[in-house]
Amino acid sequence: MIDKRDAKLSLFFLSISFLALFIGAIAGLLQTLVRSGTIELPLSIGYYQLLTAHGVLLALIFTTFFIVGFLYAGISKTMGALYDVPRRTGWLGFVMMTFGTILATIFILLNKATVLYTFYAPLQASPWFYVALVHVVVGSWLCAFSMWNQYYIWKKKTNNKLSPLFSYMAVMTMALWFIATLGVAATILLQFIPWSIGWVDKIDILISRTLFWYFGHPLVYFWLLPAYMCWYVVIPKIIGGKIFSDALARLAFVLFLLFSIPVGFHHQLLEPGISHSWKFFQVVLTFMVIVPSLMTAFSMFAVFETAGRKKGARGLFGWVKVLPWKDVRFFAPMMGMLIFVPAGAGGIINASHQLNQVIHNTLWVTGHFHLTVASTVALTFFGIAYWLVPYLSGRTLTPQMNKLGIIQTIMWTIGMAFMSGAMHVVGLFGAPRRTAYTTYSDHPQALDWVPYQAAMAIGGTILFLAILLLIYIIGYLAFKAPIGEMDFPLGEVEEKATSTPIILENWKLWVGISAALIFIAYTLPFWHMIEHGPPGSPGYKFW
Numbered sequence: 001m002i003d004k005r006d007a008k009l010s011l012f013f014l015s016i017s018f019l020a021l022f023i024g025a026i027a028g029l030l031q032t033l034v035r036s037g038t039i040e041l042p043l044s045i046g047y048y049q050l051l052t053a054h055g056v057l058l059a060l061i062f063t064t065f066f067i068v069g070f071l072y073a074g075i076s077k078t079m080g081a082l083y084d085v086p087r088r089t090g091w092l093g094f095v096m097m098t099f100g101t102i103l104a105t106i107f108i109l110l111n112k113a114t115v116l117y118t119f120y121a122p123l124q125a126s127p128w129f130y131v132a133l134v135h136v137v138v139g140s141w142l143c144a145f146s147m148w149n150q151y152y153i154w155k156k157k158t159n160n161k162l163s164p165l166f167s168y169m170a171v172m173t174m175a176l177w178f179i180a181t182l183g184v185a186a187t188i189l190l191q192f193i194p195w196s197i198g199w200v201d202k203i204d205i206l207i208s209r210t211l212f213w214y215f216g217h218p219l220v221y222f223w224l225l226p227a228y229m230c231w232y233v234v235i236p237k238i239i240g241g242k243i244f245s246d247a248l249a250r251l252a253f254v255l256f257l258l259f260s261i262p263v264g265f266h267h268q269l270l271e272p273g274i275s276h277s278w279k280f281f282q283v284v285l286t287f288m289v290i291v292p293s294l295m296t297a298f299s300m301f302a303v304f305e306t307a308g309r310k311k312g313a314r315g316l317f318g319w320v321k322v323l324p325w326k327d328v329r330f331f332a333p334m335m336g337m338l339i340f341v342p343a344g345a346g347g348i349i350n351a352s353h354q355l356n357q358v359i360h361n362t363l364w365v366t367g368h369f370h371l372t373v374a375s376t377v378a379l380t381f382f383g384i385a386y387w388l389v390p391y392l393s394g395r396t397l398t399p400q401m402n403k404l405g406i407i408q409t410i411m412w413t414i415g416m417a418f419m420s421g422a423m424h425v426v427g428l429f430g431a432p433r434r435t436a437y438t439t440y441s442d443h444p445q446a447l448d449w450v451p452y453q454a455a456m457a458i459g460g461t462i463l464f465l466a467i468l469l470l471i472y473i474i475g476y477l478a479f480k481a482p483i484g485e486m487d488f489p490l491g492e493v494e495e496k497a498t499s500t501p502i503i504l505e506n507w508k509l510w511v512g513i514s515a516a517l518i519f520i521a522y523t524l525p526f527w528h529m530i531e532h533g534p535p536g537s538p539g540y541k542f543w
């Protein structure tokens with residue numbers, strides 16, 4: 001058991017996370033029902049209003065709170081109880097983030113922030129919505145500082161010992177988050193807040209979108225890295241194996257840091273104002289992420305196979321059978337991993353300039369990220385929660401809850417196959433994303449989409465039932481399950497693995513290279529945007 005005070009901090013983060021998941025899922029269910037023409041929204045709730053709540057609460061709040069809570073628990077487990085300053089800073093971060101979340105939710109519910117979770121200009125929300133977002137971001141920075149501080153003190157106290165793998169990965173995840181959120185903080189503070197208050201009457205849209213996507217792509221790696229932490233560090237222990245290589249795992253994380261930030265243009269492929277050569281350059285960097293992704297896939301299968309062989313599995317695929325499929329701590333993340341295969345293939349399509357023309361702004365894209373963040377990441381997080389919540393609350397994961405967890409995972413997989421599958425197909429037929437049924441139902445093509453909308457609604461309903469089951473299980477594990485000691489599964493490194501080169505902990509080097517890549521990929525095109533800014537922008541006055 002980790003220090004009680006740290007367990008409490010972690011549990012508070014997880015609670016807000018699951019609360020957001022629950023509310024966001026209600027919105028998700030309603031969306032699928034509206035899109036299929038099954039219902040119309042009551043009480044003059046707008047479709048965009050609902051979609052804003054869904055995107056913000058799930059993509060931004062559920063994920064960030066879960067990640068911070070998980071990282072704190074693992075840091076306390078691997079580096080020991082949090083020192084005073086890091087713990088206090090963590091609570092301060094929690095308070096700021098929660099305050100921001102409540103404020104943002106209120107303004108969305110008041111229909112004063114119906115700007116979707118990407119808040120593209122010229123959609124404009126109440127200034128309070130942007131102020132709320134700043135609180136979430138700055139609160140999360142406090143958590144980042146607190147984790148780095150813990151790491152720094154630990155390194156000093158241990159005379160620069162090699163950090164535990166989990167903690168190293170946590171520090172890296174928060175480094176990526178911090179560098180990435182600088183962009184979104186800049187656009188909120190320098191553009192959106194002055195503009196929404198009315199201090200300035202114009203906003204440079206291209207710059208705001210560029211700063212947003214500078215953040216928006218690494219955001220997806222911020223979701224993924226904690227899932228990878230579970231795969232690299234937790235899964236080997238659960239399946240009775242060993243971590244394939246500590247050095248390889250760290251190197252993969254370094255590469256994710258380097259190749260996830262200077263690539264935001266692949267979300268702006270169809271935007272004017274950025275030259276093709278810069279788009280091409282960033283797309284090349286985008287595809288570099290294939291390297292650490294394949295490294296991750298390779299080490300995972302190496303772990304599965306060696307663990308399987310130790311248990312006596314034979315033949316090319318004999319190890320598949322001896323994996324603990326009936327253990328939800330393995331099963332849920334494993335389904336997430338499997339779903340990542342088609343999801344990744346879809347991602348390659350999205351990031352390819354020509355193919356992007358076909359799927360841009362269609363429901364295909366929505367189908368894609370329900371496989372990635374809402375399945376690969378979400379299922380891994382659910383799999384973590386099934387042992388982490390009872391671990392932190394001093395209870396146990398009972399066989400009965402384990403079984404319900406397996407059912408929950410299967411429901412999620414089936415529901416998502418329906419919903420996301422239908423979204424992919426109907427997207428190829430040209431069905432737009434972010435559009436309520438009523439706004440396109442008189443479109444001649446829309447008739448072809450009807451069967452797929454129905455499949456989406458069926459999938460969405462199964463997913464919602466799965467969320468109800470999840471909330472029940474988590475609630476039971478937090479408050480009702482029998483008192484007992486749980487294990488925090490932490491893998492050990494294979495004895496034969498090579499030792500870890502210290503250069504992997506050279507933060508100045510990696511952050512330096514990351515900054516250099518960002519400068520190379522963004523300085524000139526950004527300069528051009530200012531230089532050729534629209535009437536009223538600072539650049540227009542200058543040149």
Ligand code: HEM
Pocket residue numbers: 025026028029031032035051052054055058059062063116117118366369370373374378432433434435436459460461463464467
């Ligand atoms: C009960 C489960 C869920 C259902 C039924 C559901 C359904 C939907 C639907 C129908 C849309 C598309 C709306 C449109 O483009 O018109 C959507 C959008 C979205 N969903 Fe979900 N979803 C679920 C869970 C999740 C989860 C767990 C996440 C993330 C962790 C997520 C993230 C998103 C995001 C980011 C959008 C895009 C919002 C936008 O375009 O502004 N969803 N969802």
Ligand SMILES: [Cu+2]
Pocket residue numbers: 216217220266267
């Ligand atoms: Cu991206």
